[in-house]
Amino acid sequence: MDFQGILDRLVAIRAPGLVKSDEPRKADPKDKKDKGRAGDPFVIVEARELAEFVRACRDDDRLHFEQLVDLTATDPSKDAAELWINVQLLSLKFRHRLAIKAFLPKNAASMPSLVPVYRASQWHERECGEMFGIRFEGHPDPRNILLPDDWAGYPLRKDYEFPKEYHGISCE
Amino acid sequence: MANEVTKTMPPSTRLRRTDASEVTVDIRTPDLEINFGPQHPATHGVMRVLMRTDGELVTGAQPHLGYLHRCAEKIGENVEWLQYLPYTDRYDYLASMNNNLGYSLAVEALLGVEIPRRATLIRIICAELNRIGSHLVAFGTYGLDIGAFTPFLYCFREREWMMSLFEKICGARLTYSYIRIGGVFNDAPPGWFEEVARFCDVFEQKWPEYVDLLLVNQIYVKRTANVGVISREMALDFGLSGTMVRGSGIDWDLRRDMPYMCYGEIWRDGAYKIPVAKGEMGTLGDCWDRSWVRVMEMMESIKIVRWCLDHMVDGPVIGELPKTLKVPAGEAYVGIENPRGELGHYVVSDGGKVSVRTRVRGPSFCNLAVLEDILPGSLVGDAVAIIGSTDIVVGETDR
Amino acid sequence: MTPALLLAQEAAAVEVGSGSNAFLEGLVATLGEYLPMWALWLGAAVTGVAIVMGLISLIAMFSVWLERKVAGHIQCRYGPMYVGWHGWLQSIADGVKLLLKEDMIPRDADRVLFMLAPALVLAAIVAAMTAYPLAPGVFFADIDLGVFFVLAMSSMTTIGVVMAGWASNSKWTVFGAMREAAQVVAYEIPLGVALLVPVMVAGTLNLREASELQSDWYGMGWFMFKNPFMLPAFVLYFIAALAETKRAPFDLPEAESELVAGFLTEYSGIRWSFFFMEEYAAMFLMSALAAVFFLGGFESPLTWAAGEFFGRELFVAGANGATELNLQAIPYHAVAGLTLLLKTFAGIFLMMWLRWTLPRVRVDQVMTMGYKYLTPLALVCALGAALWEAGKQALLG
Numbered sequence: 001m002d003f004q005g006i007l008d009r010l011v012a013i014r015a016p017g018l019v020k021s022d023e024p025r026k027a028d029p030k031d032k033k034d035k036g037r038a039g040d041p042f043v044i045v046e047a048r049e050l051a052e053f054v055r056a057c058r059d060d061d062r063l064h065f066e067q068l069v070d071l072t073a074t075d076p077s078k079d080a081a082e083l084w085i086n087v088q089l090l091s092l093k094f095r096h097r098l099a100i101k102a103f104l105p106k107n108a109a110s111m112p113s114l115v116p117v118y119r120a121s122q123w124h125e126r127e128c129g130e131m132f133g134i135r136f137e138g139h140p141d142p143r144n145i146l147l148p149d150d151w152a153g154y155p156l157r158k159d160y161e162f163p164k165e166y167h168g169i170s171c172e
Numbered sequence: 173m174a175n176e177v178t179k180t181m182p183p184s185t186r187l188r189r190t191d192a193s194e195v196t197v198d199i200r201t202p203d204l205e206i207n208f209g210p211q212h213p214a215t216h217g218v219m220r221v222l223m224r225t226d227g228e229l230v231t232g233a234q235p236h237l238g239y240l241h242r243c244a245e246k247i248g249e250n251v252e253w254l255q256y257l258p259y260t261d262r263y264d265y266l267a268s269m270n271n272n273l274g275y276s277l278a279v280e281a282l283l284g285v286e287i288p289r290r291a292t293l294i295r296i297i298c299a300e301l302n303r304i305g306s307h308l309v310a311f312g313t314y315g316l317d318i319g320a321f322t323p324f325l326y327c328f329r330e331r332e333w334m335m336s337l338f339e340k341i342c343g344a345r346l347t348y349s350y351i352r353i354g355g356v357f358n359d360a361p362p363g364w365f366e367e368v369a370r371f372c373d374v375f376e377q378k379w380p381e382y383v384d385l386l387l388v389n390q391i392y393v394k395r396t397a398n399v400g401v402i403s404r405e406m407a408l409d410f411g412l413s414g415t416m417v418r419g420s421g422i423d424w425d426l427r428r429d430m431p432y433m434c435y436g437e438i439w440r441d442g443a444y445k446i447p448v449a450k451g452e453m454g455t456l457g458d459c460w461d462r463s464w465v466r467v468m469e470m471m472e473s474i475k476i477v478r479w480c481l482d483h484m485v486d487g488p489v490i491g492e493l494p495k496t497l498k499v500p501a502g503e504a505y506v507g508i509e510n511p512r513g514e515l516g517h518y519v520v521s522d523g524g525k526v527s528v529r530t531r532v533r534g535p536s537f538c539n540l541a542v543l544e545d546i547l548p549g550s551l552v553g554d555a556v557a558i559i560g561s562t563d564i565v566v567g568e569t570d571r
Numbered sequence: 572m573t574p575a576l577l578l579a580q581e582a583a584a585v586e587v588g589s590g591s592n593a594f595l596e597g598l599v600a601t602l603g604e605y606l607p608m609w610a611l612w613l614g615a616a617v618t619g620v621a622i623v624m625g626l627i628s629l630i631a632m633f634s635v636w637l638e639r640k641v642a643g644h645i646q647c648r649y650g651p652m653y654v655g656w657h658g659w660l661q662s663i664a665d666g667v668k669l670l671l672k673e674d675m676i677p678r679d680a681d682r683v684l685f686m687l688a689p690a691l692v693l694a695a696i697v698a699a700m701t702a703y704p705l706a707p708g709v710f711f712a713d714i715d716l717g718v719f720f721v722l723a724m725s726s727m728t729t730i731g732v733v734m735a736g737w738a739s740n741s742k743w744t745v746f747g748a749m750r751e752a753a754q755v756v757a758y759e760i761p762l763g764v765a766l767l768v769p770v771m772v773a774g775t776l777n778l779r780e781a782s783e784l785q786s787d788w789y790g791m792g793w794f795m796f797k798n799p800f801m802l803p804a805f806v807l808y809f810i811a812a813l814a815e816t817k818r819a820p821f822d823l824p825e826a827e828s829e830l831v832a833g834f835l836t837e838y839s840g841i842r843w844s845f846f847f848m849e850e851y852a853a854m855f856l857m858s859a860l861a862a863v864f865f866l867g868g869f870e871s872p873l874t875w876a877a878g879e880f881f882g883r884e885l886f887v888a889g890a891n892g893a894t895e896l897n898l899q900a901i902p903y904h905a906v907a908g909l910t911l912l913l914k915t916f917a918g919i920f921l922m923m924w925l926r927w928t929l930p931r932v933r934v935d936q937v938m939t940m941g942y943k944y945l946t947p948l949a950l951v952c953a954l955g956a957a958l959w960e961a962g963k964q965a966l967l968g
Contacts, residue, residue, distance in 0.1 A: 024502055035523050038282045038502030066408040069507065070516050070533040077528070086518060086531070088505050092408070092422065095429045099505055120411025123541045131245075146238040146570055155246055206742045214828045228746075228934050317828045319819060319931025325646040391820055391930045552746065553933045556829045 001062075001096045003041045009063055010043065015056045017049020022101070042099035047085060050102050051112045057089055057098065058117060065089035065098060068118035071125060073104075073132040078158040083109055083132055106157075110135040131156040203231055210239050214317050214556040217566025221543065223555065230555050233547035235540055240570040248530025253279055253497045254353060256530060261347035263534060264568040266309050269302035269338075270510045272351035277432060278517035279353045281504040283493075290487040291355035292433050293480045297368060298338070298350060300473040300480075304375070305334045306511035307466045307473075310563040314463055315386050317560035318395050323386040330378055333371055340364055353497065355490030369481055372474045379471060387467055396463060397454030400546050400558035407457070410542045413535050414513025415469070415563065419462030423448045426509040435476075443479040444472040459561035466563070498525055512536050512563055534568040619711060623700050627693075631851040632662035634919060641923040672840030677740060680837065684738035689838070689845035692731030696852045699724030703859055704779045706908035707869055708885030708900070717778040718766055721860060722759070725815070725853055729755045732824065735846070736834035747833025750934060751817065751824035757941030758814040758821075764949035765808035768801060768956040769794045769864035778860075782868025782911075790875030793867035800956040805865045807949050809921070812857035814941065816850060819926035823934055858918030859911065866914050869907035877906040 001009070007021050021043045027036035045053045057065040070088040087100040104111055113136035114121040125136045126145040133154035136142065144151060153160050163171050209220035218239035224232035244263055248256050260275045261268040273295055280287065312327030335345045341360050342350035350357050386392050402412070407420040417424050425446045427435040438444060447468035449461030501523040507516040513535025520529040539562050547555055599611060606614075636651070636659060643650025651658025676685055702717045702724075704710040714720050729751060736748020772794050773781040785792045795801050814821040825833040835846055862868060881903040886896060932940070 035501050038284060038500040038521070039504035040281070042503075067411050067413075069411055069413075069514060070505070070518065070531070072518060072531045072533075074520055074529040074531070076520070076522075086503075086505075088507075088516065088518070088533075090507075092417075092424050092429075097430070097505075097507075118411065119409045120538060120541070123537065144238075146241045148238070155243065156249075158249075204742060212831060227749075315930065319822070319826065319828060320929060321642075322646050322927050325648065329647055385928070386930070389930060391932055394936060395930060395933055551934060553823075553826070553829050553931075 001094055003098075006063060006096060006098055007043065009060065010057075013056060013060055013063075015045075016052040017046035018053065019044040019046060040099050042086075042101050045100050045102045047102040047104045047111045050085065050087070050100070051114050051117055053100070054087065054089065054114055055117045062094075063098075064091045064093045066092050068114065068120045068124075069097075071114065071121045071128065073128045073134060073156070075106075075132065075156060075158045080158075081106060083134065083157075085111070085128075085134075087114075104134060109133055110137060112137050113139040115139055130154070133157065201226075208233075208555065209236075214559060215566070216313060216560070216564060219540075219564070219566045219569065221547070221555075221559065223547070223552075225552060228551045228553070230547050230550050230552060233544060233555070235543050237537075237540075237566075237569050240566050242571065244532060244571040245530055248527055248532075250526065252525050253499055253527060256527070257352065258347065258349045260532075261349055262567060263532060263571050264306075264510065264512065264515070264536070264565045265346055266306040266565055267302050267511045268346065268348045269298045269351060270306075270508065270515060272349060273299050274506065274508045274510065274515045274517050275519075276351050276353045277508060278504055278506040278519045279497075279499060281506050282499045282502050282519065282521055283353070283497075284500075285354050285491045285493060287355055287433075287491055288488045289434075289485050290359075291489040291491070293484055294356050294360060294489060295351050296433060296435070296438075297477050297480045298341070298348075298356070300476045301334050301337060301368070301371075303473045303511045304470045305331045307470050308334075310511070311382060311386070311463060311466050314557075314560045314563070315392075317556045318392060320386055320389070320392065323382060326378075326381055326385065330375055333374075337364070337368060337371060340367070352490060354493045355488070357490070359489045365481055365484060368477060372478055372481075375474055376471070379467075382467055387464065393453050393460060395553075396459035396557055396561070398458050399454075399550065399554045400459045400561055401455045402457040402542060402546060404457070406542065406545065410545075411538045412513065412542060413538065414509065414511070415462055415465045416513060416539050416542075418447065418465045419449045419561075420457035421449050421451065421461075426507060426514060430507070432506070432508060438476055438479050441479065444475045447472065459557050462561045462563070496525060498523065499527070503529075507533070510535055512565065512568070513539055532568075532571055534571060536562075536564040536566075536568040537571075540564050540569055619701070620697060623697050623711060627697065627700055627848055627852045628666075630855050631848040632666065634851040634854065635662045635665070635847075637916070637919070638923050641920065642927045645924070645927045666844070669840055669844045674841070675837075675839050677837050679740045681738040681740065684734050685837075686842070688731045688735035688738060689842045690731075691734065692728045692849045693845045695724050695727035695731065696849045696856070698727075699856055700852060702778060703856065704782070704863075704869075704911070706885075706904035706911075707779060707783070707883065708904055709908065710779060713779060714777065716776050717781075718770060718776045718860065718864070721856055722763060722766070725856060726755060726759055728849055728853065731849075732834050732846075735838065736824075739834070739837035741836055743830045743832075743836045744834045746830050747824045747826070747835070750826075750830075751834060753934075754814055754817075754821065754823060754937055754941070757938055758811045758945070761807055761941065761945035761949040762811035762815055764946070764953050765804045765811060766860065766864060767949075767953045768798070768804035771953070771956055771960060772798050772801070773864070778863050778868070782863050782870060785867045785870045786875065786878070790870045790872045791867070793865065793870065795865050795867070798956050798959055800952045800959060801865060803948065804952040804956065805861065807945055807952065808861060808865070809918075811941075811945060811949075812861065813922060813925065814937065816853040816857055816922070818850075818854065818922050820929040820932045821937055822926075822931060823937060826931060828931075854919050854922055855915060858915040858922070861918050862911055862914035868914075869911050871910045874903070874907045874910050877903040 010018055021041060023041040024037050024039055028034040057063050067090040069090045072086050074084040074086060076084065082103040082105055085102040085104055089098045113125055123145055125139055126143065128134045129136060129142055130144040130147045131154055165171055203224045203226050206223050206225055207220055208223050209215040210218040220236040222234045222236060223230050244259055247259055257272060257275060260271040264271050308327040308331045312324035315323040338348055339345050341364055342348050342357060402420050404420050404422060407417045407422060423446060428439045428446055447465050449456060449465050451461060453460045499521040501521055503520040505516055505518040507514045515535055516533030518531035519527055522528050546558055550558060602611060640650040651661035654660040654664050676682055699721045701711040702714050702721050732751045733748040736744040770776060773784050775781055785794060795805065817824050825835060835843060838846065882900045883903055884897055885900050885904055
């Protein structure tokens with residue numbers, strides 16, 4: 001199924017939390033500032049409904065997204081008020097992918113965990129938690145995974161300041 | 173240690189007199205917590221698995237990562253698009269060509285640049301040779317984990333030639349940075365394709381040695397069959413990919429099922445097959461199945477290389493690109509079939525010289541998550557076999 | 572004849588006349604008036620131990636070199652090539668390196684046991700080694716319970732290994748020690764029972780006598796060919812010996828990919844090399860037992876021919892009743908000694924070949940194999956051999 005087909009199906013099954021789709025487009029020749037958008041199409045979903053949304057995607061027999069390939073976050077810029085949550089789903093049966101994006105406010109970065117739906121997201125969520133400071137409600141094991149347990153700050157946020165030292169080891 | 177055990181001994185282990193005539197003794201001792209790593213011969217790098225053992229039986233396991241974390245994703249947000257390429261070499265250092273390829277394809281997906289056909293074919297040759305090399309290490313070191321030293325050196329004998337082939341084409345033996353955004357760095361030197369063809373011929377002769385020496389060795393089969401079984405459902409739930417899902421009997425390969433470059437064309441030509449485990453020696457999805465898939469895939473890669481050599485065309489090897497790359501705003505996720513599974517690159521651009529986000533979805537990272545579930549209940553020796561069969565490269569789990 | 576051999580021969584207990592120790596007798600004769608008896612005893616003992624130690628070191632060094640060459644050639648490489656011709660000095664270089672290494676004892680280790688363990692292991696193997704006959708007339712100790720003594724002494728090393736594992740105060744070493752204990756207990760039984768088969772055929776536990784009994788059929792009267800149950804018994808013995816000497820595929824106590832280095836994890840330098848020497852000496856002894864009790868010991872057609880030609884008696888009664896060295900018989904003894912050595916090293920080579928070919932067996936499989944297959948099979952072999960011998964005696968008188 002192509003992206004349009006998936007989108008139609010999502011609308012048809014009333015997937016919870018679906019906001020809209022975003023597809024790549026050419027630059028508008030009349031608008032000088034508009035540079036268009038390249039890359040993949042994706043759907044935008046409410047962050048609070050994300051777990052239910054992916055559950056619907058997994059359980060629908062025509063979408064059949066058996067695998068969660070990736071779950072990550074993005075901090076678009078220093079001034080941005082919201083983080084993006086990016087999820088990649090994959091259907092082995094129908095050989096299609098779906099990119100999902102959700103927005104989370106930086107100052108209250110908390111959303112339900114996807115672990116009950118896909119256990120694959122367990123380590124990805126731990127990584128997002130330590131790198132972006134996102135709290136996944138209901139995560140079974142919300143420890144740091146790559147960073148030391150006592151690491152201060154969230155390194156992949158754009159406003160992160162590099163530490164001067166760590167336990168007496170100079171970082172400069 | 174003696175003291176430590178005595179101190180933590182639960183009361184039930186002490187002698188307890190129930191009545192005058194009989195004495196009951198509970199001889200169970202407390203579990204031993206043991207650090208499997210960070211420096212351990214079988215973790216293939218600096219990874220730590222905290223294991224809880226009852227004698228030889230593993231009752232719990234918890235992988236601890238991050239000893240090799242080098243902030244690849246953060247670096248990606250601070251260097252220019254092309255400058256990031258050498259960093260991709262460093263996460264899965266056994267399959268650097270594939271990493272270069274994955275990143276290049278992701279950036280190219282945003283750029284929309286045309287890749288010359290010669291460049292595409294050279295890319296496939298390099299990626300497949302690298303896959304052979306990676307599987308050789310995986311299989312060889314797996315033999316080492318099981319306790320067979322010799323197959324390891326047999327594997328490295330062929331890998332040596334593969335690396336010298338890469339040395340001839342790009343000057344490096346491990347971290348190539350050869351596949352660039354828009355094509356490949358330079359054309360193959362004269363006589364290189366002929367040598368690759370010779371390598372394929374010799375490899376086909378040597379390949380049965382691995383099968384005879386290790387894969388069908390009765391002790392090897394006894395050690396790996398029915399050990400570390402990953403069921404179909406588990407493989408899907410944990411988002412496993414590559415040899416891990418094929419080892420669980422799922423017929424899935426990104427090269428065929430979501431073709432990139434000209435893998436689709438090669439498939440339609442019938443040049444290669446996807447080996448899928450059938451649980452021949454034990455339960456479907458055991459360690460033996462995974463290693464079988466790897467050994468079989470080497471031969472399929474040889475066939476793909478042969479196809480590319482036969483269909484080689486003349487022409488440029490890199491597309492037209494400006495010196496300082498500015499990538500159009502947008503975001504793209506490209507997953508390719510790395511030797512270890514799906515290597516995904518998710519790149520976000522705001523139209524500038526530097527990426528906003530470079531996300532690496534490492535196959536080892538995702539494949540490793542399954543350890544917590546399949547290790548308990550195995551023996552310590554099995555734990556080594558299971559960790560080895562997931563074929564992780566710690567550089568990539570930690571990035 | 573090398574000086575070592577001469578010394579060994581002097582130190583050897585030879586049953587001539589009174590049946591006492593020839594070396595000690597010589598000492599008493601020459602120094603008896605100057606030194607007390609206990610000093611002479613001590614001197615004889617120290618000399619004997621020094622010779623056995625020297626022999627063990629030589630065997631270990633040669634075996635290590637051989638192992639590396641065998642491993643190299645099996646793995647499509649050469650092995651050591653730079654130190655001497657084909658690296659034959661490599662073991663000496665390694666020995667020097669090991670001697671010069673820092674003597675390290677972990678802080679939390681049990682110091683006394685930690686230091687005692689390698690010594691105990693080495694002492695046990697030195698004791699076991701005394702039963703090895705260098706030649707039909709040259710040996711350290713002509714023990715009537717030879718096989719029993721060797722098995723008893725070589726299983727003493729297990730205590731040292733368990734001690735090392737416990738004293739190191741590391742979890743990996745305890746794993747190694749436990750595995751060693753379990754494995755040795757499991758494999759002592761089939762080892763002993765498999766050896767019972769040739770012992771039954773021979774009717775003696777003495778290594779030298781057992782070898783002598785195989786000198787018929789022009790030196791080819793090996794026990795191997797004298798009883799149909801001997802071949803399975805040999806296979807069982809060899810497998811059990813592999814497990815007993817902690818060699819791959821039964822190297823579980825070390826299992827470098829599982830237990831880091833097992834009971835050896837905390838050892839380094841000279842202490843570590845003691846364990847190493849023990850391993851190779853144990854391999855040598857096990858192979859020697861196999862050679863003596865299955866493969867004819869000293870006997871081969873060449874030994875037989877040398878015996879016929881040069882005569883066999885090394886010591887003869889002289890004109891005035893004193894014992895005299897029969898120089899003529901020396902070539903026969905040299906050929907016999909070399910034959911045994913060759914057979915022993917053939918066994919060692921087989922062990923190396925297996926080590927560099929096979930993967931390691933898992934711990935439960937080792938136990939299953941020992942208790943469920945090897946032990947019953949060995950018992951069946953012993954029973955069969957006993958019936959065969961009894962039947963032979965009944966039929967042939």
